[in-house]
Amino acid sequence: MKWKEQILNLHAYQPGKSIDAIKREYGLERIVKLASNENPYGCSNKVTEMLNNQTTSNALYPDGYAFDLRMSLATHFQVQPSELIFGNGSDELIQIINSALIKPGTNAVMATPTFSEYQQYTIINGGEAREILLTDKGEHNFTEMLNVIDENTAIVWICNPNNPSGVYMKEEELVAFLEKIPNDILVVIDEAYNEYVVANDYPNTLKLLKRFKNIIMLRTFSKIYGLASFRIGYGVADPSIIKTLEPIRSPFNTNTFAQKAALAALADQEFLEQCKRKNREELEKMYQFLENVGLSYYPTQGNFLLVDFQTDGDQIFQKLLQQGFIVRSGKSLGFPNSVRITIGQAEDMEALRKAIQLILTTV
Ligand SMILES: Cc1ncc(COP(=O)(O)O)c(C=O)c1O
Numbered sequence: 001m002k003w004k005e006q007i008l009n010l011h012a013y014q015p016g017k018s019i020d021a022i023k024r025e026y027g028l029e030r031i032v033k034l035a036s037n038e039n040p041y042g043c044s045n046k047v048t049e050m051l052n053n054q055t056t057s058n059a060l061y062p063d064g065y066a067f068d069l070r071m072s073l074a075t076h077f078q079v080q081p082s083e084l085i086f087g088n089g090s091d092e093l094i095q096i097i098n099s100a101l102i103k104p105g106t107n108a109v110m111a112t113p114t115f116s117e118y119q120q121y122t123i124i125n126g127g128e129a130r131e132i133l134l135t136d137k138g139e140h141n142f143t144e145m146l147n148v149i150d151e152n153t154a155i156v157w158i159c160n161p162n163n164p165s166g167v168y169m170k171e172e173e174l175v176a177f178l179e180k181i182p183n184d185i186l187v188v189i190d191e192a193y194n195e196y197v198v199a200n201d202y203p204n205t206l207k208l209l210k211r212f213k214n215i216i217m218l219r220t221f222s223k224i225y226g227l228a229s230f231r232i233g234y235g236v237a238d239p240s241i242i243k244t245l246e247p248i249r250s251p252f253n254t255n256t257f258a259q260k261a262a263l264a265a266l267a268d269q270e271f272l273e274q275c276k277r278k279n280r281e282e283l284e285k286m287y288q289f290l291e292n293v294g295l296s297y298y299p300t301q302g303n304f305l306l307v308d309f310q311t312d313g314d315q316i317f318q319k320l321l322q323q324g325f326i327v328r329s330g331k332s333l334g335f336p337n338s339v340r341i342t343i344g345q346a347e348d349m350e351a352l353r354k355a356i357q358l359i360l361t362t363v
Contacts, residue, residue: 006123016326028324034342034352035328036228037163037193037304041275041345043226044268047261054260062256069259072266073234077206082239085246088253090192090220090233095121096248097188097216097235101154102127109149110157111140113164113334115190118157127154138165138298138306142177149181156181159190161197164333164340166300171203183214186241191217192233193302195224195272196279202301206236213238221258223303224275225265230258279303282343289353293360306330308338316359323355 019031034040066086074081087093098121102108108122112131122129130153132144140158149156161168169177174189181187189205205217220233232254235242265271286305290297296308309316316339317329330338343349 004124004126006126010120010123019326022321022326026322026324031324031326032344032348032352033326034344034348035326035340037223037302037342038228039224039226039275039303040342040348041226041278043261044265044271046264046268046271047227050260050264051257054257056256056260060256061252062254062259064251064253066254066259069263069266072263076266077236079206079209079236080239083209083236083242085235085237085242085249086254086259087233087235087249089222089231090190090218090235091117092231092249092253093218093233093235094118094188094190096245097155097186098122098125098127100245100248101186106152106154107150108155108157109145109153111145111159111162114157114159115163115192116333118159118188118190122155134162134165134167138162138167140169142169142173146177146180149185153185156185156187157190158187159192160203161193161301163192163302164304164306164328164330164335165298166193166302166304166306167298168197168199168202168301170199170201171208172201174203175208178208178212178215181214183212185214187212187215189215189217192220192223194219196276196303197301198276198280199301209236209238213240216241221262221265224272225262226275227258227261227265230255230261232258232262278346279343282346282349285349286341286343286353289356293357295356304340304342306333306335306338306340308335310337313337313339319359320352320355323358325352325355 022031070081070084073084094117102122102125104126107128107130109130110118111134119129130148132141135141209215216235216237218235222228298306313330313336317327320327328340330336330340333340
């Protein structure tokens with residue numbers, strides 16, 4: 001086969017063991033999954049009601065333009081319908097953006113550790129990923145990122161708040177950075193966790209889009225909206241950017257149920273507010289606990305927390321698994337001594353704290 005050389009060293013996504021397999025292996029009745037930053041409260045009842053009452057024909061292709069959702073989201077954000085693009089998860093939009101801009105000889109500038117898909121698709125398309133270490137505080141190092149931008153840079157990736165550190169970049173810092181980036185470079189601002197943010201100085205990217213025409217903002221229905229299984233995300237950008245990206249998208253990339261579920265979910269902002277509030281409450285309890293037991297963490301704006309156990313992250317992962325908690329080892333995320341924990345429901349978090357306590361007292 002005449003495979004692209006650059007794909008031969010890539011690793012396929014490794015799905016974890018199934019919940020049933022873990023139950024059998026460790027003789028557990030119940031497993032709590034806190035590994036993929038999904039919404040522990042599920043999704044809005046409005047989505048469930050809509051799905052129970054929907055009458056769409058399964059034989060018909062979905063609306064490739066996602067008309068209803070597009071109109072609703074355009075109204076929600078006060079943007080033009082032509083400023084929106086939908087993806088099979090924001091994952092697919094990351095893929096589309098890369099295939100539009102990256103070819104051999106080009107490069108993309110990004111932080112590390114950050115969401116791994118940015119780097120993966122840069123490589124697949126034959127580009128160079130210029131990865132700049134996060135600062136000690138877990139922030140993007142904008143100064144160093146600027147230093148490596150050159151005439152071959154096609155994309156700059158900003159994950160805000162950053163996965164896996166959870167740390168955010170302030171509006172003031174972001175604007176100063178954007179002002180220095182040539183306007184023929186696409187700046188992708190991935191805000192998958194935007195709706196969880198409580199910081200007052202977090203950027204209003206929708207406003208920045210009006211000033212900086214080279215930005216695309218990515219958001220998703222997978223996180224606070226609780227629709228990860230439907231696979232639907234979206235991008236907002238100047239119509240000229242959307243128009244150039246649209247032909248790369250496959251015509252029916254978001255399915256009928258995903259579009260309808262997203263539409264119903266969008267209409268229930270009350271649900272979002274509740275999830276955001278509960279997430280914060282549980283985070284505060286975790287902060288308190290971690291401070292009491294002397295473990296350090298990055299203050300997060302997302303629904304996940306990166307905790308430094310100062311020992312092999314895989315081992316902590318394994319010990320928590322034995323007690324029925326699936327978290328994410330920091331090893332594959334670029335933080336070998338940490339684990340990333342999705343913030344779950346109160347009862348589960350209480351039990352998790354007991355499990356961590358047990359690990360710490362038996363080391
Ligand atoms: C920062 C970030 N961006 C994008 C995604 C992809 O989300 P989805 O494809 O489910 O929309 C994730 C998922 O974990 C993420 O953490």
